[in-house]
């Protein structure tokens with residue numbers, strides 16, 4: 001083969017390989033591994049450890065630090081790369097340090113990053129008032145789903161990289177998630193495929209998906225989840241808002257109780273483990289696996305988030 005032919009041959013091979021890689025049909029033909037079933041016993045045990053063994057976990061407290069250490073150990077035992085990320089937070093004029101626990105498993109190059117998160121902090125008790133407590137539903141329940149996702153996706157091959165975050169400081173103006181998104185380099189934000197957030201998933205009969213903006217609505221509606229409601233929630237309700245505000249499509253999973261979206265014990269000392277409903281956690285957990293599995297199976301190397309490149313997004317929409 002002459003040098004010219006050799007170059008032409010390599011060029012053709014490269015083009016053929018690239019076509020195979022970027023073709024959705026090629027992506028769908030891959031045999032995707034399925035995770036095991038969501039285990040609500042294991043999830044409830046995680047929630048018990050946070051809400052009863054550790055107890056109150058306000059941002060910047062010893063309870064939050066003990067929880068961060070325990071969570072890091074859980075993720076590390078499952079083989080994730082784990083990092084504890086400190087951040088500043090302010091409460092009642094005091095300057096405190098909160099902590100995010102970030103666990104990552106690498107996927108395939110070029111497939112981007114999927115985020116899933118839940119806050120593990122609680123509101124601080126105010127003595128003499130029926131306020132603050134161990135936060136079983138808000139939000140040991142969400143963290144229990146997050147830890148179970150970590151377990152189910154610990155050993156199977158991933159397409160996008162999976163980054164799981166237990167946020168601190170949610171109850172202090174979303175301090176942990178706002179810090180997490182702010183410190184993401186632009187190049188990493190560009191690779192973000194979406195974010196699933198779990199908050200107050202342990203009490204209630206209806207599964208609601210909440211979104212903030214239009215791209216979040218589109219993201220939520222593509223998920224193959226049997227939700228009772230998919231609706232807009234405008235307030236800064238939970239950590240998905242930090243992602244949505246920065247162009248990463250994000251959705252909140254929450255179990256709904258009529259008259260009280262976060263259950264009757266919301267931010268009260270009575271938000272204890274014995275009030276959690278196995279069916280609520282199981283329904284959220286199964287929906288979370290369906291959503292994550294769908295995102296893994298439909299990801300392609302081309303599905304980058306162009307909202308971070310306004311110029312390209314603008315020119316490609318012409």
Ligand SMILES: [Zn+2]
Pocket residue numbers: 119138139170199200238
């Ligand atoms: Zn919450």
